Amino acid sequence: MRSKTYSPIAKSLHWLVFALVAVQLVLGWLMPGARRTTPPDVLNNWHMSIGVVILALIAVRFLWRLIANSPLPEPGPRWQIVTAEATHLLLYALVFVLVFSGWANAVAHNWTITLFWSVKLPAVLPAGAGWVRAIGELHSAIVWVLLGLVGLHVAAALGHHFILGDNVLRRMLPGRTADRS
Ligand code: HEM
Numbered sequence: 001m002r003s004k005t006y007s008p009i010a011k012s013l014h015w016l017v018f019a020l021v022a023v024q025l026v027l028g029w030l031m032p033g034a035r036r037t038t039p040p041d042v043l044n045n046w047h048m049s050i051g052v053v054i055l056a057l058i059a060v061r062f063l064w065r066l067i068a069n070s071p072l073p074e075p076g077p078r079w080q081i082v083t084a085e086a087t088h089l090l091l092y093a094l095v096f097v098l099v100f101s102g103w104a105n106a107v108a109h110n111w112t113i114t115l116f117w118s119v120k121l122p123a124v125l126p127a128g129a130g131w132v133r134a135i136g137e138l139h140s141a142i143v144w145v146l147l148g149l150v151g152l153h154v155a156a157a158l159g160h161h162f163i164l165g166d167n168v169l170r171r172m173l174p175g176r177t178a179d180r181s
């Protein structure tokens with residue numbers, strides 16, 4: 001039977017991805033720009049490593065959603081339920097696309113992605129291909145698309161909580177699992 005609230009695993013993954021995306025934004029804006037002629041700096045390496053962790057977490061989160069089902073929507077008008085579901089699916093997709101474009105960006109700059117200075121990951125994409133460079137160049141624009149959607153998502157969560165006074169935000173917050181069925 002589907003529950004009314006998010007499981008501790010779903011909540012933990014949601015807030016962990018949120019925190020790591022915030023760290024990525026700070027790293028992305030602070031780190032030196034990518035140059036084809038220079039190796040990645042320490043901050044670039046942190047950025048790429050954390051990006052790969054986000055990819056793993058969002059994949060687990062999505063699989064978890066398929067296996068465990070997301071909770072039943074809070075009662076409300078149909079347009080709200082459909083918009084919320086569409087936004088959530090788009091958020092998953094955008095995080096994937098963002099990580100993919102970041103990967104392409106690294107490959108286009110001839111950078112090897114070394115996971116936390118230990119495991120070298122394969123380039124996967126052809127370094128010299130024009131389409132890889134084009135996708136890589138979209139990375140910073142995709143960041144803004146994600147930020148716009150997250151802004152909408154946060155406004156909706158806060159609107160539900162403070163204006164409509166319903167359970168939507170509370171059921172994603174830590175600790176409140178009593179109404180699981
Ligand atoms: C959720 C994940 C990610 C976020 C939020 C993110 C965010 C950002 C931001 C804000 C920038 C700076 C853009 C600018 O200068 O305007 C950036 C640049 C960059 N990112 Fe990411 N990124 C993510 C994942 C990745 C991944 C997985 C990789 C590679 C494996 C990557 C590789 C790069 C590279 C190489 C640059 C430098 C671009 C340049 O200076 O031309 N990113 N990222």
Ligand code: HEM
Pocket residue numbers: 014017018021022065070071073074084088089091092095150153154157158168169170171172
């Ligand atoms: C990088 C930032 C974020 C991403 C990528 C993200 C992504 C998601 C996704 C994919 C879901 C759907 C979960 C599912 O059912 O499968 C979700 C649900 C939710 N998120 Fe976020 N989120 C982010 C930040 C936030 C923030 C900052 C807040 C609060 C202010 C928030 C509040 C919520 C709430 C309340 C739900 C449950 C909505 C419902 O039950 O209909 N999220 N989030």
